[in-house]
Amino acid sequence: MTGTIQGAADGMPMPRRALAFATILLAASSAAMDGVSVNVALPTLSSEFGITASTSVWAVNVYQLAVVTSLLPIAAMGDIVGHRRIYLIGLLVFAIMAGLAALSPNFELLILARTIQGFGAACILSINLALVRYIMPSSRLGRAIGLTAMAVAIASSIGPSIAGVLLAFGSWRWVFGVSLITGLISATVGLFTLPETNVQAKPFDFVSAALSATMFGSLLLGFSTIGHFWNVALTGALFLIGIAAGIALVIRLWDKPAPLLPLDLIRIPVFSLSVLASLCAFSAQMATYVSLPFYLQSSLGFSVLEAGLIFGAWPLALACTAPIAGTLADRLPAGILGFLGLGMLAMGLLILVVYPSTSTLWGMAWPLAICGFGFALFQSPNNRTILGSAPKARSGAAAGALATARLVGQALGTALATLAMSRVVGGGPTLPLVLAAVFAAIGACISVVRRGKVLVPSS
Known part of the structure; x- marks a missing residue:
């Protein structure tokens, strides 16, 4: 029956499978992109509403807080009432609140819309991989999980560049308007393609x-x-x-x-170390994303469009490196690749700080390209390690832990960047970049400790 398709034991039939998986990729990318693209608009929001830079960061803070606090409970709720239902509700909430944010006449209403939108995003991000298990045949499940994780990573990286272009040629409201459009498309297609999933007859904790x-x-x-x-x-x-x-x-x-909190997986050393390294990496990423727009526009005098183009060096390098990183992950230990990747991320961030203030557009872009290259070299092998080190029956919990580490890391990076810019005298937007480099270096050290660890069986 249309709209209530049951996922078969070996995946869904084509072409519904392709449409359902495309819905997952678009929705996950939209939620991830929305979480970071607003950073580029923060200086514009600060000017538009007459608020301080640190106050404008709450447009990012409340979204992340809503996602992080509700991610694990919503994932557990999906097991009980059905993943499809939670997912579609989340998509609608995400899209409608994005539209409300775009139309907000004041910063207070914008904050309210962003908070509720974060709960919708949590429904999307916590259910993605659970639905993928019903959509894709078992022989393609690993590849599908990898593609989903990579789509989220690329969307998180390319979001600031897209936002920069939108701000250069239109209003800040279009930054939220994109999420409205993609959310409604995903919800419409998903209504007719996403499968029903098994539910657990147990009370919600x-x-x-x-x-x-x-x-x-x-x-x-x-x-x-x-x-x-x-x-x-x-x-x-x-x-x-x-x-x-x-x-x-x-x-x-x-x-x-x-x-609900995967304590059984945390007891696996390689799993917990990989999650911790991921948290450090995303803290570094988000501290950079929050502070760099102020650094480029306020400190160095670049235009919004130029800032967006400079930001584009990171996702471009990431997209080019991701296939290489996947190939290297089959031949080299993830710990070594993670150490090299996060080491390059730290190096690129430090170059941004020490580079002269008279930098050209290209002069600021190539250090960010190093950051993107290093981030990709770390992320693909690390995601594979997190998912592969968990028993197959706990793959959903492992995916939830991966998403939680990413979101907690991003929220922590946002908070530290705000602290550095607002409370440290003379810190400005360069201090968060230094803190981001420190987080990347710590993550590199954690990553290399994983050398020699043996993955537990996947069954």
């Missing part, structure tokens, strides 16, 4: 979901408030609440099979 949301939300909000409110009591209380919720969650789930 509201207590664990609340503890998970409280843990992630309090910790990330604590980091964010440091850059906006110089209130030690408030920040300290948020950190204490987050830590307490995390301890309570671990105690509650310690002996449970297939827990």
